[in-house]
Amino acid sequence: MKTFTWHKGGVHPPDKKSFSQDKPILEVPVPEQVFLTTAQHVGAYSKVIVSVGDQVQIGDKIGESAGYISASLHASVTGKVSKIDVITLPNGSRAPLVIINTDQEADQSVPKEVVPVDTLTAEEVAKKLEDRGVVGLGGATFPTHVKFSIPRNKSVEYLVINGVECEPYLTADHRVMLEHADEVVQGAILAAKAIKAEKIIIGVEVNKMNAIEHLRETIAHANAPITVMPLKVKYPQGDEKQLLKATIGREIPPAKLPLDVGAVVVNVGTVRAIYQALALNTPLIERVVTVTGEGALQPGNFLTRIGTPVAKLLEFAGGYSQNTTKFISGGPMMGNAINTLDLPITKGTSGIIALEHAQTRPFIETPCIGCGRCVRVCPMGLRPRYLAKTIVNRRYKDAKKEYIMDCKECGCCQYVCPAKLPLVHSFKVGKSLIRRGVQ
């Protein structure tokens, strides 16, 4: 079998997917309360359009898209708005929070109505996706309708579906491809039609061979013009830049978008959400979350309502061991450590990973010995060891000359660093200072 990959940098962390890759998706019961933050996506927070005491039906819009890069927010349960509060998110930002008390008597099933899709124009598709609150489910949560609003002077050659799931531990996308391949395929066809893509490619790493085979069968059955490309296992192949290089051999220039090389990249979970939004009129109010890690007592994949507290999800998933020292929201390479299990699941939560002491033992930091491993694994061609020095010494102009804004915080450099230097942390700080205009 011919496999594809990109060649610049990258690392091979142990994939640890065996905890949950064979566990079918289970549906988590509706919690008594849901916590819906308006910061479910990249861009402007959605504007709350309900007030305390309002009765809401499941799927009702409670937050309006507030800007070009923004998305709508919907009630994930039927109930009553009990409080509008403020929440501090794992990335440190603060955002409004709508708390809904679930109505135990009401029907809490997710609304689905089959609607015709053949007549939709490209503009209508983008509008509908914005209205249904569809955002990227791979982790970056970029509003999908923005990706689908193709400027007049650009054209799309490739729609690349991202089924890479290169982060260790996570298996949510894997399960979606296995259990909902039909919806993924239908969604891909709808999406390609909306953006007038000439070719559709699904990129899947070969540690998910069963998903590759199942997708191929489904595609053959549906007689759909989709190519599944098996990719060598390598992190961070799930980043759109590396994925496009691996699948269509094109490099996105710095500070450009996939569209600049004639491609649109969408995650498999997102493609499924697109299908549900367009064909079933379902808003994005639930997603598959992997609960896994050495500390998870019963690892698995769970269909969870957006706004469910992490604690409730963990409780349903069988809880966590007493030795658990760290919880990560997302993958271990790029996810955020969370300090409280009260945090709600958001549209971007691909997994909750419980790590035990053995995985979180602190490393002893030593001075940089200049081994250059960080330079050789950086997929963006940066020089982390010099870049970190510029930030530590507050030479932000030099940091820009070392292309700090190209850094996407994938963590390869810090993963391999024998001196255990907090490289990514310094880049995060440096980028945010430079964005704020610090000289």
Place this chain on the structure above:
Amino acid sequence: MSHEFQEFIVETSPHIKTKSSTRSIMWAVILALLPATIWGLYMFGLPSFYVLLCSIVSAVIFEGVMAKVMKREVRRTLRDGSALLTGLLVGMNMPPVLPLYIPVAASFFAIVVIKWTFGGLGKNWMNPALAGRAFVAFSWPGAMSVWTSPRSLARLDAISSVSPLGETKTLLVEAGPSGISSAELLHSLGNPVTPIATRVTEFFSSIGIQMSPYNVDLFIGNVSGSIGEISAMLLLLGGLYLLGRKVISWEIPIAYLATFGLLIWTFGGTRYGLPLFTGDVWFHLFSGGVMLGAWFMATDMVTSPCTRAGMLIYGMGIGLFTFAIRIYGSLPEGSSLAILLMNTTVPLIDMYVRPRRFGDRGSLGKKFIKKSTPAGGNES
């Protein structure tokens, strides 16, 4: 939400890291050096042990003192094993018998002057052990060129024997081009060979491969020289171990050895009055400090470039200078000075040889990147 939850660790991503650490790297290198060290100790006996002991102990003590002076945590500084490694390398680069203040002086120069004046581990711009050796080699040139015969080649003039490299060089300088190869030269001087080398040579000649028994002895390590540099075989083994464990990468040693070997093969014979392409590659690869230098000295992470292309340039430079010093210079050995010389070029190499920025429309990029409008988002 409440603020009473502090029971979980919160830190920035990535949350997983490789097990490889500064300490594990240093210990892997020490482990890889052990076979060659033990071979040297066995061949040269007790005096060489004292030399090694002095260099290692003094290096560790100097490191501890400097850490204290510079107000670093002494235990944590010593824990990384780098001083131990420097001390070991200093000792391995010493002749087996010499006044014991010399290895101490070499360790002092390596640790205090080269390593700590610039800020300790990771800040030195020359390989400390080699700089220490160079320092004492120029300070006590007499004592630093007294070579002992190894146990396996005991000769009458055991204490004042010369190294094969020095021997051929001296003859060359005194007698001029003789028109014969270095191996024939050694033979004509009556240098002994071990029975095992004779047997290996006979075996290979029976299957049609001709080789000099001197080179076999060089490869195995039946030769006089510095304590740790004599067994090319065991050093190669250690180097391959480091390659296998991915402590070092192939670029520097291979670029070094290939460049050096190629130059020696092409021009090495000309100094003996032989035509081009007659140089004795194996003699030069296995003698002196080339193997120790290629696998353990040139690959020192602190003083080598960080990009693959930079590493190749650096390795080729060392090969070129080792060749130049050995064949055209007045010193018999060139690898340590060549490495020190290239050490000083590393900041320059790193400044100009950069990795290609992803998506940069460089020479390679143009082929793949679709033309896009020049306007659009740029970094702030």
